[in-house]
Amino acid sequence: MLIKTSRREWLRSAAYGVGGFAVGGMMPGGGWLGVPQANAATFVDPLASKQPHFPAKVKSVIWLHMDGAPSTLDLYDYKPELERLAGQDIPASFLEGIKTSTQGGVGKLFVSNKRSWKQYGQSGAWFSDLLPNLAQQADKLTFVKSSVTVGATHDISILKLNTGDLSPGRPSLGAWVAYALGSANPDLPPYVVLYGGQREPRAGSVNWSSGFLPAVYQGTAFRPGAQPILHQAPPELIGPQQQRESLDLLHQLNDIRSAARPQDSELAARTNSYDLAYRMEATAPEAVDLSKETAATKALYGLDDEATRDMGTVLLRARRLVERNVRFVHVVSGPIAGLGQGDDASWDAHRQLESNHSAHARAIDKPVAGLLADLQSRGLLDDTLIVWTSEFGRTPYGQSGDGRDHNPWGYTQWLAGGGLKHGLTYGHTDEIGLKTVANPVDTYDLHATVLQLLGLDHLKTIYLRAGRAERPTVVYGKVVNDILA
């Protein structure tokens, strides 16, 4: 077996693992080549840090999913022609080749009379009045104004954004990253999910699922509050010293029995996993404890303001996790109370876009801008990739007259951090911001590009499942080389 020469060394360092796999283990960009086997004498730590295919530009990713789909036409994609045509029916030529979900007209073109636009930074990027703080970071951003995807409803498009498929079951991008690169900090999960609000997004977990990869690669959802991981702390009546003694006894009992099985590294790994868990009881709360952050830092993220505190807390936690070498931090924006029921509480502004987007933009503007500034001042920005994304965008028209409907044909996302051409705008939509007319970027292309920046070739990041070589971009995807530095 492969690991034979280093088994002894491995045994010492092994922390936890997938049992009983033929060891093709530590290859770059992919767990193991082979299949489970019954005799688990061979055993490899599935989260051992692995080398990428080529030198990585960034170490970590912060994936900012704006849940409900913001209108990027009201944030970044300035369209004077749309302002001119507002209130009129959409010229038929713009709808060519599009399958809309409404019979007999799609509603009038709409522009809020409150919107105003300005150019910022050396790049002269346009920002609307909704993002005054982020606008100050203009030259750090790389815009993709030609994003396309599939879908008419949120759920399937959110799945595609995160897993590359319209049905549940495939691994999320973060799970692929955890699988391909392992963990860079054994004391924390490599893939962490943070969400706005007090509760997990409904049906959220399929979006950070490990799919057909082993469960060890799924995202760990950190809960709000001091105990981020479920089962973080011992039952109330077990004091710290009690726990220590119990774990010592556990070690003893396991050792007595495993003496007769000197080669069984899976049992050894299980014994060791309790030591690691014990450490995690301290490291995970510490990682999200903001009490030692300065007042200035807290203010930078907007923790001093009711409107920005929720997302500010989430993003400051994200920075602390990236600082601690978590590979992939998956952020989902939260609902805002008072905006309505269900989808109305998210960015999903079919109606009353002005009140919806001013609340949501306000909630993220300062925290996201603060994150970028903070990462830069700590020298972390070059090692981190920030992706601001959503399941789709919104149409220039809306059925309700004061909102916008779903638009998978053309919308804006941006990236920031290491390995990018900063201040660049890539691709564009038509004159009213409905369809992409140049350089379309699909979710698969975005995934391929994220992996590229992590040093992974998406075509070579492979997991063998039932004889099929699966990869993160399914059978699609091309790296958007034009935006890479």
Place this chain on the structure above:
Amino acid sequence: MTKTLKRSVIAMMLSASAAALAIAEEQKAPAAATTESPRASKPHWAWQPAYQPFAPNVQKKDWSHSSFDAFVLSKIEARGLAPSPDADRATFIRRATLDAWGLIPTPAEVAAFESDASPDAYEKLIDRLLASPRYGERQARFWLDLARYADSTGFQNDNNRPNMFRYRDYVIKSFNEDKSYSQFIREQIAADEIAPGNQELLVATGFLAGYPDNSNSRDLVQRKYQITTDMVDTVGQAILGTTVGCARCHNHKTDKFTQKDYYSLQAFFANTAFDEKAPANKGEVEAEFLKEQAVYNEATKNIRARQKEIIDSVREAALKYHKERYLTDSRESIFKAKDQWNALDRWVNHRLDEVTNDAALAGFLRYAADDKSAPEHSEEIVKKADEYQKLTQELRKFQNLRSNKGSLTYTAATELGHSDAPPTHILFVGNHEKPLDEVQPAFPEGITSELPDIKPTATSSGRRTALADWLVSEKNPLTARVFVNRVWNQYFGKGIVGTVSDFGKAGDKPTNQELLDHLAFTFVKDGWSVKRLHRSILLSATYRQSSDYREDVAKADPENKLLAVFPRKRLEAEEIRDSILLASGSLNEHIGGPSVFPPIPANLIGGGNFNNTDPAWATSKDPQDYTRRSLYIFTRRSLPYPLLETFDMANPQQIHSKRDVTTTPLQALTLYNSDLIFQWSQALAGRVIEEAGDNEAAQLDRLYLVLFGRKPSEPEVKALHAFLDQHQKTIAEKAENGKLSIAVPVTTKAHFVDPLRASAFVDLVHTVVNSNDFVYRF
């Protein structure tokens, strides 16, 4: 073809480091398998019929207990090894009970087996295990993994599927009655054609009806295609062990499956729809449901009546609006006059009907009220919309009165009363909007030249019956092999073919094909009796072996392919939870019925963007439900039960072929920190004290007998006593201001002299539950 093949192999190998490449070569692992030309003239081994191989000559002639043992032994002897001695009886009964039931044996069961000197002691034990309904519960769990069983639809709305428990109970019952595997398959694929009107069998088609679904899909033609795709992929992998789904977008890269083969399989399901509202026979479950629902109905009578009144006043316009929201090709069917409907139109309109209800129609009110430019907009409609919304909020307050215990309906496949099916086309790169040639139902040409014998009935195309008959025909080379291999995998941790759902060229080759063929041949000859298959394995010499480490085997056969030692195994998620419940005396052994909701952390119960009224988790009202066996816990696709999820339970989104075994610190955190496990440990401590009395040595003996079927060894006793002595002091020191909060054993019958010592004993029990010995079976 060859070119594509090469490229795919290269892509795969590039990802491997030099070291991994070396290993791949050494093992002749998947990559090597693909060097064989897919157009080779000799059919792939798994596509040739299974034959009865000659029993090989072996030296240890008296070793065998089951007919297949010789096939295992000959390979062991060929490598110059001997099989391991039998495991001791205590180890064996714990192993067999866990494998057959998913539960640990009781001390009494262990003692009875240990002291049974009769020559048929093993037979008596195994027959007792197989006769218990717990056997069916355990085997059902494996089948439900393959059936991607869930009690909800998946996707974001993840609506409840309150009928699915009937399918789960059908599976349990089938295993317990030892229904032949062939009949089991026929019923699941085509019960509506072969047993129309028989609810007990019709629910078997829940196997097909378990597809993930998205009730708010606006593209019904696409939905039909996705549902069909899911059914074909599930049947292909679960029953045939083929990755035929690969041929959906392109001809299969390694197996002789063409796109035509694939869509010809889809054609068997072309006319398949599902009735999710068939009225169920009235039994206990239904009576209970009615009783609970009556309370809700009474409490909300006025609200719902008023809501209906409002919808009635706009019903026609609302329905029109609702229908118009579907995509172009769906609308073609929806707006066609009923007398013009073809088979596809029937499907689309049936689907529309299934997902259209008053709550969906209320969307119209919202639109007409909000869109001031809408022709339907009026002050009156604004009032109605506001009132309707208020009523909905009002209704939500009665949520906890609604029954979540099952339903009055059942789900079954149907062809909507017609025998003509919509056409099936080959689709360009799998895109349903790019149809190519039309195909007819047919079996994969590479496997058989047999043509389906399709006999339409008055109400159905007969297609699925023809498919089912071929699946379980004695000539089918795959069905029996794939199933016996799955059962083998269950007991020995690895199939004879390692890739249990891929018997294709890219999958593993059998480590012992004669063994596999003997098992498959015997299985069919025995009338596809699943129990006889299990019995032969459980009684075999191969299965009786000790799992003790042997240096000679580790050297000669490091992967243990020969099975010269028995492979020890981590317990599955359900086995861990159920066995702790059993040990603590808390297990509620009620069999079957609607799925239950034990409490989960409030924070997991979905916030954010949800737009339907079903709560994600309505905790069961009856605490008895909290301690049911794990397979009865409501399987919500978007919200896996946390205690089980960490231990690699099945992911219900797609067919789940094999449980992973991962070892992670999150598992340690779960098992050590979970309040539930701690409470059950307290109960177990109480039980032990009740049964063993005050004597501490007797208590330790009893604890070990309950959990492991053996007494603690001397070094263990020493460690445990030392722990108690130290721990008692530690607990005493916890006192703050002279006040102490401690966890004591939960018992009503026994009393303990020293609460500190008793509290230390609770921690001891909790620790022993966490040990490797408990979480593994040897």
